[in-house]
Amino acid sequence: MDDELLNIGAFARQAGLTPSALRFYDDCDVLIPAHVDAVTGYRYYSPDQLSRAVLLRRLRAAGVPLPEVGAVLDGTAEQARAALTAHAQRARDVAAAAQAEIGEILRSLPGGERRTLVRLGGAELSSAVRQVSPSVAGAAARAEFPVLGCILVELDEEVRLVATDRYRLAVRTLRPAFTDGAATRLVVDAAALADIASWALPLAEVGIEVDDRGARLHGGGRSRALPTCDETFPDYKLILDDLPAPENRVITDRSALCAALLQAPGPVVLRTDDGHLLITDRDGCTVERPAVHTGPPLRIAFDPAVLVPALEAGVGPDVLLEFSAPDRPVVVRSADQGSFTTLVMPVR
Template identity: 50%
Template sequence: MDTISTFARRVGLTPSALRFYDDCGVLRPAHVDPDSGYRYYSADQERDAALLRALRQAEVPLADITAVLAGDPASAREVLTAHARRLRSRADTAHAAVEAALRMVEQPSHGEVSVGGAELASAIRQVHPAAARTPEVPELGCVLVEWTTEVLRLVATDRYRLAVRELVPHRVVGPPNRLLVPVDAMVAALPWAVRHDAVRLVAEADDASLVADHPGDDAATGEVPLPTRDGNYPDYRRVLDTLAPHTCRIVTTRTALLDALAAAGNPVVLETGGDTVHVGDATVSAVCSGTARLAFDPAVLAPAVAAGVGPDVLLEITAADQPTVVRSADQGSFTTLVMPVRMDQ
């Protein structure tokens, strides 16, 4: 067996750290001399000590470290997965705060992001159904448009739904930025955007506009002004990062699901059944992993299903009281969250 100093050097920990972990009951020495109180460690403990060092570097709390060291692999995986979600949430929150600080410090008077016109039109079409159409909370009647050098993101929510579409920008000028654009203005710009190969969203100090990169001969169609609003938009990143892992996945034909929702009452109960999903009184063929039974307002779920791309739709279900993720089965850059409603027993 090794003395505490020798063992500490071998595993990359300090003797004081090993004494601390002994006092906390996280990593006990293999033997303690009853006369001198010296601690001794065995070679069998090197794996736990190395794992302990890695977990502390990852900022895992001591209580969770004890569960990882003492538990089975499945329990350890569950603890570490939950910790990873917390770290991502903290990192995203810090990133958003830094971006906000950059906007305040740099006070950009000009910024722009370029993207394909058809891509932008598709993104507007996908997210706008999730925006609120009532005036109680003005920010929810807007589409959040934000960009960095790596991504242009459109977000809309009415607190019952959350839609997020990401695009890869062709070019970005200026620092990261974000705008709140009333949803009606975004929808009005949709047919204009689809007629242009590439468009630029230009943000000035007090206004914004969409500008065609190649407006053609008719200069009147080369630019569309966009009104903007001030306000605090909900922290959609936190919502996405705190989603629990799904327990059931359903892949089904989009049109069949929409037809079933159109014929259903409110609320409509969705229930898996082998290779089918029951939607109210209708039965739709589906590929299901796991089981689920939950209810939706069809007027809320149907637009989320319709907004996707391709013939199939994917539903990822966590629980009857947790948001359901609605995705296009072949397009990962568009995500909608839909809240279930209370089921009639």
């Protein structure tokens, strides 16, 4: 192997991407490693790929959809301009709004307080809350474990929203436009956060501020309090770190899979067969959906009531399903948005 190749961690640091994002872009054939070790599966990248990786990061940060990224990375200059023109004015508007809001907040700050502030798009925050909310626990589970009725909000170099009901785990990662202060974790009531996210939706940019007086969301000249609680949120990182490497990957039409599951009395069994995903309900009726499958033959069962909301929370026409074992969670990823991941437990 070429001694100049970079492992995925080193390449990620130089490119400003996370290793998980690089793995996702490899799965989607957008940024393929220069070498993959046949024994360990470790990915290695050439320094020549850095410029492509940095451009890819900038495109995704600007909100360019993955299907259009190829036009910029591999298309002509005219195709690239056509794909980017619609985003340029939006970026200028957001930057101007950020400067105005930050200046106003800095002028109003009292001295000596410990404070964390992040700023991000209102529509981006609203979308993230919508995506993780289906994984918030129902009334029965909340009565026993109140924290499962909350969403964890982590403020750092990235903003992460996390929700779980013990059968699903949803994580959405956002890249803020501005960060200041120490890393902070907030456990926020899910219903209240959904209401605040609806208020934030039309705002070009909002700020999440945490200090000695509590947590607030600023935007549009107004402020909303974020109702937090002192409950300890489950350590979701332990679950993610414990996941084995997937043995199977399936890419299929998200809406078509949802429709098939909604019509099937549960539980349902998913099987792969020669370019198709077979969905068999408890009555033995089978529906076929076209799919791209890599890995050995697959057979796994799910409760549609648990799997469908995870699929509906995705973005784009396709969904990527990653399976490691019949008794381990399936990873549900939006093919157009690697920053959103849901884990769903199968059934017997």
